[in-house]
Amino acid sequence: MRRSCVPAPRSPTRSAKFWTWYRARARRCPSSSSTCSSDSQMLMWISGLGCRRRASPPQSSFRAKLSSTPTQRFTGTWLSSVPHPPVSRYTEKLRQQLGRDSKFVLCYAQKEELLLEETYTDTILELVGFRNESLGPLGSLACLLDHCTGVLSEQGETIFICGDAGVGKSMLLQRLQNLWATGLLDAEFKFFFHFRCRVFSCFKEGDTLCLRDLLFKHYCYPEQDPDEVFAFLLRFPQTALFTFDGLDELHSDFDLSSAPDTCSPWEPAHPLLLLANLLSGKLLKGAGKLLTARTGIEIPRQLLRKKVLLRGFAPSHLRAYTRKVFPDRAVRERLLAQLEANPNLCSLCAVPLFCWIIFRCFQHFGSVWDGSAQLPDCTVTLTDVFLLVTEVHLNRTQPTSLVQRNTRSQTETFRAGRSALRSLGQVAHWGMEKNLFVFGPEEVQAAEMQEEELQLGFLRAVPEQGLDGDxxxxxxxxxTLQAFFTAFFLVVDDKVSTQQLLSFFQECAPPGGAGAESCYPPFLPFQCLKGSGLAGEDPFKNKDHFQFTNLFLCGLLSKAKQKLLRHLVPAAALRRKRKVLWSHLLASLQAHLKNLPRVQSGGFSQVQAMPTFLWMLRCIYETQSEKVGRLAAKGICANYLKLTYCNACSADCSALSFVLHHLRRRLALDLDNNNLNDYGVRELQPCFSRLTVIRLSVNQITDSGVKVLYEELTKYRILTFLGLYNNQITDVGARYIARILDECKGLTHLKLGENKITSEGGKCLALAVKNSKSIFEIGMWGNRIGDEGAKAFAEALRNHPSLTNLSLAFNGISTEGGKSLAQALQCNTSLRIFWLTKNELNDEVAESLAEMLRVNQTLKHLWLIQNQITAKGIAQLADALQRNTGIMEICLNGNLIKPEEAKVFEDEKRIICF
Structure with a gap:
């Protein structure tokens, strides 16, 4: 990954200015106006910063009693546990307030409240060191406050929790509040004070207040005996827990360097000074203090007790969150299957914020539970997801109140955020043009991006070593966010020309040349990939970021998005850009398919498409234009579309169906060795009425997907080939496949190897094979049908009119099953190839097979590789060949025979031992 490395001074955020001011104060020696000569002197002075106090007011009667009673000989821990009615009453009030405030969480869109208990899910917590090196995972929230786990400095006072936007920092603190309010957090804490750092930005330069006022007047006031409550807090600070959320939201330009040094709990000071002294331990030393901030914000090391990094959802957390959002098991499993098959959505779901948005998209558009055979009227696209991502982030900056929530429409939100979106788009486009994904402060400044725009959550800080240091x-x-904002910039910027609009399509085209000009229209977006490498072309270069930009460009210029964008860009410019894009896309698709090589095989005109073809279909699908889909279908002339090893996911099946359901002829579709899963099978439903050949091997398909195949394929009954090798099909799915075989009278090939079918499923399939008059080939390699299943297939083989090729290899078949098969073959004249490799067949079975060979003259190939046959059994087979002229080979490699024993059979060329 290339990075911008032009040296430039760091542009500090306002929270960074706060720490600059804090360090500057620390360097001022109390005995002199000169600064300390070394860092060690500075740190020594920081430890005593602000300890000069004015005369304290008289102690309360409660505190005086504590200091004069015999209980002084006991520890402070014991004293803090002694019942104190004023403290108990205040603690109960705090619990009620925090319980009420933490019960509900305002959703990211700020339009509704959700129950915390039904929303909160643990995320990955990782302990890190001063240099952000990993120190191992943090097991639970309880370990967060543990005095032994992950402590970096015993003198440090602050537990610092950092993480990117949307990973759940605020939710974690709210969860802690809720646990404390319900009595499930450490009982040592009698006080819990929660502040948002942005509140400290509300105070003016001349504002002052004391610690007592900050806690009581600006948080929660004790209704009785406030002096005694405050005295208890000062005497036992370890009974208090403070949380400060969002240091990165601290915006203050006030110069407090002239403020007098103070850390007295009674002396008024600026609130920022109180915050700094609370975090450093100059105030209420020993109290628990948790501070959160986004990644990239750092605090002085001498403040750090622990540092914890939030990394979002692990797969187990994602499943737990899914259970909360989608209680219905069927819906949940379908959603998870789609996420696992779509790496783009799945990687986004590692961030709780994005996960919530994606789940909300599914809820809103109803695509999770839509099981209809037709394309849904409202289909969620990747562009829809990212538009909602953008809307949510823009709305999070809006102020809220108890009586009014955000009611802005999506159009109003984008119109209000147009300047921020344009700045983000300019930075994204600049980086995409130069193939850069990390931007220095000079690029950010060139886009005239404001600090509040940096805080929206689209960008994250990346410490980078430059020529002048950090x-x-x-x-x-x-x-994909950079790709989205690049496309957004291309759409809304009036100065973007036609050539610029299509520039990232050109990035995916082959290098120019005489041949290229004759085969491709101008700015052709996709490589033909005929198989011969182009000189100078890096075959491993990843161009997905360009492809995603093109994808979002198609989505943003779709008809459905015009209502939103017409408030951001002139309608005439939108129409011009749409017309240019559609014409270009259709011409490119036709040229791509026209130049792909074709193979005539089995009555089909077969074309091997490439991953770039899928990207084309994704772009067409993103337009959600039926007209574009119909025109694209007309360009598909081949009747056998092969898309093996294209890394296709379930989302690609949606794009395939969007185009293929417009075909008016039958088609063979080969999607072997991809990542479709059951959701992908469902997305193919609209085009099943056209498919005579369906190959879905190695695609993580389960019984649920097979059920969909049964329901759809038996409607049309045109299927001739069904390939489901190496999936996750059990006996349940085998029963559905047997019914497909029963009802689809033209089915000739069935591939079911490497699944999880046992004897029960084997019996069902064997019965269907027995009744079929058309089946030509059955592949059952690598299941576990055993002897019972083998006996059922023996019955199917007896007098079968059409079955020619059968594989029962690696199925746990032993003596009884093998003998049954051999006996049945004496009555069979159709089978030509029989694979029994890797079973448990012995000499007794070999004897039965020898008897069969004396009768059956039509079997051509018999594979008995890797069984338990010895020289004795092979001798019987060799003897039978003296009366059999039809068999061409008997493969016996890997059986229990030594090389010297095999020499006996050298004259019989049809016996292959090694």
Whole structure:
């Protein structure tokens, strides 16, 4: 990955200015106006910063009693546990307030409240060191406050929790509040004070207040005996827990360097000074203090007790969150299957914020539970997801109140955020043009991006080593976000020309040349990939970021998005860009298919398409234009479309169906060795009425997907070939396949190897094979049908009119099953090839097979590789060949025979032992 490395001074955020001011204060020696000569002197002075106090007011009667009673000989821990009615009453009030405030969480869109208990899910917590090196996972929230786990400095006072936007920092603190309010957090804490750092930005330069006022007047006031409650807090600070959320949201330009040094709990000071002294331990030393901030924000090391990094959802967390959002098991499993098959959505779901947005998209568009055979009227596209991502982030900056929530429409939100979106788009486009994904402060400044726009959550800080030391750089939170904002810039910027609009399609085209010009229209977006490499072309170069930009460009210029975008860009410019894009896309698709090589095989005109073809279909699908889909279908002339090893996922099946359901002729579709899963099978439903050949081997398909195949394929009954090798099909799915075989009278090939079918499923399939008059080939390699299943297939073989090729290899078949098969073959004249490799067949079975060979003259190939046959059994087979002229080979490699024993059979060329 290339990075911008032009040296430039760091552009500090306002929270960074706060720490600059804090360090500057620390360097001022109390005995002199000169600064300390070394860091060690500075740190020594920080430890005593602000300890000069004015005369304290008289102690309360409660505190005086504590200091004069015999209980002084006991520890402070014991004293803190002694019942104190004023403290108990205040603790109960705090619990009620925090319980009420933490019960509900305002959703990211700020339009509704959700129950915390039904929403909160643990995320990955990782302990890190001063240099962000990993120190191992943090097991639970309880370990967060543990005095032994992950402590970096015993003198440090602050537990610092950092993480990217949307990983759940605020939710974690709210969960802690809720646990404390319900009595499930450490009982040592009698007080819990929660502040948002942005509140400290509300105070003016001349504002002052004391610690007592900050806690009581600006948080929760004790209704009785406030002096005694405050005295208890000062005497036992370890009974208090403070949480400060969002240091990165601290915006203050006030210069407090002239403020007098103070850390007295009674003396008024600026609130920022109170915050700094609370975090450093100059106030309420020993109290628990948790501070959160986004990645890239750092605090002085001398403040750190622990540092914890939030990394979002692990797969187990994602499943737990899915259970909460989608209680219905069937819906949940379908959703997870789609996420696992779509790496783009799945990687986004590692971030709780994005996960919530994606789940909300599914809920809104109803695509999770839509089981209809037709394309849904409202289909969620990747562009829809990212538009909602953008809307949510823009709305999070809006102020909220108790009585009014955000009611802005999506159009109003985008119109209000147009300047921020344009700046983000300019940075994203600049990086995409130069193949850069990390931006220095100079690029950010060139786009005239404001600090509040940096805080929206689309960019995250990346510490980068430059020529002048550390410098602050930025990257988009996800590569697809950069692609989205690049496309957004191309759409809304009036100065973008036609050539610029299509420039990233050109990035995916082959290098120019005489041949290229004759085969491709201008700015052709996709490589033909005929198999011969182009000189100078890097075959391993990843161009997905360009492809995603093109994808989002098609989505943003779709008809459905015009209502939103017409408030951001003139309608005439939108129409011009749409017309150019559609014409270009259709011409490119036709040229791509026209130049792919074709193979005539089995009555089919077969074309081997490439991954670039799928990207084309994704772009067409993103337009959601039936007209574009119909025109694209007309360009598909081949009747056998092969898309093996294309890394296709379930989302690609949606794109395939969007185009293929417009075909008016029958088609063979080969999708072997991809990542479709059951959801992908469902997405293919609209085009099943056209498919005579369906190959879905190695695609993580389960019984649920097989059920969909049964329901759809038996409607049309045109199927001739069904390939489901190496999936996750059990006996349940085998029963559905048997019914397909019963009802689809033209089915000739069935591939079911490497599944999880046992004797029960084998019996069902064998009965269907027995009744079929058309089946030509059955592949059952690598299941576990055993002897019972083998006996059922023996019955199917007896007098079967059409079955020619049968594989029962690696199925746990032993003596009884083998003998049954051999006996049945004496009555069979159709079978030509029989594979029994890797079973448990012995000499007794070999004897039965020898008897069969004396009768059956039509079997051509018999494979008995890797069984338990010895020289004795092979001798019987060799003897039978003296009366059999039809068999061409008997393969016996890997059986229990020594090389010297095999020499006896050298004259019989049809016996292959080694």
């Amino acid at each position: 410098r602050q750089s930025y990257e988009f939170f996800h590569l």
